[in-house]
Amino acid sequence: MKLDRQNRCPRHGGFTLLEVMVVLFILITMAALAVTAVRGTQKQAQRRTAFTYVKTLERAVDLYALDIGQPPTSQQGLGALISPPDDLPNPDAWGGPYIKDTATSKDPWGNNYQYASPGREGREFEIWSFGPDRIDGTLDDIGTWLSSI
Numbered sequence: 600m601k602l603d604r605q606n607r608c609p610r611h612g613g614f615t616l617l618e619v620m621v622v623l624f625i626l627i628t629m630a631a632l633a634v635t636a637v638r639g640t641q642k643q644a645q646r647r648t649a650f651t652y653v654k655t656l657e658r659a660v661d662l663y664a665l666d667i668g669q670p671p672t673s674q675q676g677l678g679a680l681i682s683p684p685d686d687l688p689n690p691d692a693w694g695g696p697y698i699k700d701t702a703t704s705k706d707p708w709g710n711n712y713q714y715a716s717p718g719r720e721g722r723e724f725e726i727w728s729f730g731p732d733r734i735d736g737t738l739d740d741i742g743t744w745l746s747s748i
Contacts, residue, residue, distance in 0.1 A: 618684070624740060642731065645707035649728040649741045650748045656726045657743045659697040666694045670716045670724040677714045677726070706741075708733055718743070 621739040659680045664670045668685065671679035675686075681700045683693040706712055714734070720727030727742030729735050741748070 618710075623695065645731065646741060648748050649706045649708075649730070650745065652706065652712065653726050653728060653741055653745075655741060656698065656714075660714075660724055660726065662697050663693075666692050668692075671714070673715050677712060720744075 641672055660670050663680055667705055672716050675684045680697040687693060708731055713727050717723035725743050727740050730739035730741050732739050
């Protein structure tokens with residue numbers, strides 16, 4: 600007895616549920632790996648940005664100190680780089696602005712850059728960011744004491 604085409608069990612051209620689930624699993628796994636890689640890159644970029652700003656501010660303070668004879672006091676702060684402080688002994692010596700006002704605004708985590716003169720451990724001054732944890736004095740702080748990130 601011959602089977603004609605209508606009596607055979609036809610195989611339809613679609614995918615099985617198992618095949619679809621395997622493909623979804625692979626896509627989700629790839630997406631998770633991509634997101635993890637991007638987050639790590641973003642965190643490193645934020646740290647580098649903060650480090651670059653700290654070093655830029657450090658150079659601006661150095662230029663200020665060359666003109667005035669000393670870095671701004673802690674009370675004058677980084678604002679002394681943008682406009683001359685009222686208590687300068689020789690206001691004509693101020694050669695600024697030494698930076699744009701946006702450079703002192705916020706670090707990548709939304710905190711103000713910190714400034715102290717004199718600095719710790721015998722430094723003339725220090726500029727730093729609290730870093731990603733937003734807490735002062737922790738290991739992730741980014742400051743003038745670092746030579747690289």
